[in-house]
Amino acid sequence: MATELNRMHSDLTSKLENLAEGVRKHSTEPNFPSSVKEEDIRAMRTELEALRTSYKETRTLVRIKHDEYKTRFEVSDKEHAKLASLLYASFGKKNQVLADFGLTPHKERTSSKVQSDASSKPA
Numbered sequence: 001m002a003t004e005l006n007r008m009h010s011d012l013t014s015k016l017e018n019l020a021e022g023v024r025k026h027s028t029e030p031n032f033p034s035s036v037k038e039e040d041i042r043a044m045r046t047e048l049e050a051l052r053t054s055y056k057e058t059r060t061l062v063r064i065k066h067d068e069y070k071t072r073f074e075v076s077d078k079e080h081a082k083l084a085s086l087l088y089a090s091f092g093k094k095n096q097v098l099a100d101f102g103l104t105p106h107k108e109r110t111s112s113k114v115q116s117d118a119s120s121k122p123a
Helices: 002-026 038-091 096-101 112-120
Strands: none
Touching: 002 038, 038 096
């Protein structure tokens, strides 16, 4: 997409330049329309170039900010995992207090198979 946009931009600026040159050469002819002015065409091209430059600078800044955000996000995600592990270790994995920290306590195993295994073994 960027390559296509670059090509389209180059084509348009070339067309505008050719148009301005044609106006410069033929503006003195008798049937030339007075509303077509070389200065207007060149101003349009200059404005387009300025916007393109600003656009490229902004995209560069966006990429830099995205990289900063992504790096910080990954660091924060790892730090959260470390803190969550510390809380699980401190309170125990099944403690309901963990919910106050936005962590899900592990469920108690209540299957009948586990209970019957423990009660069926002779002492």
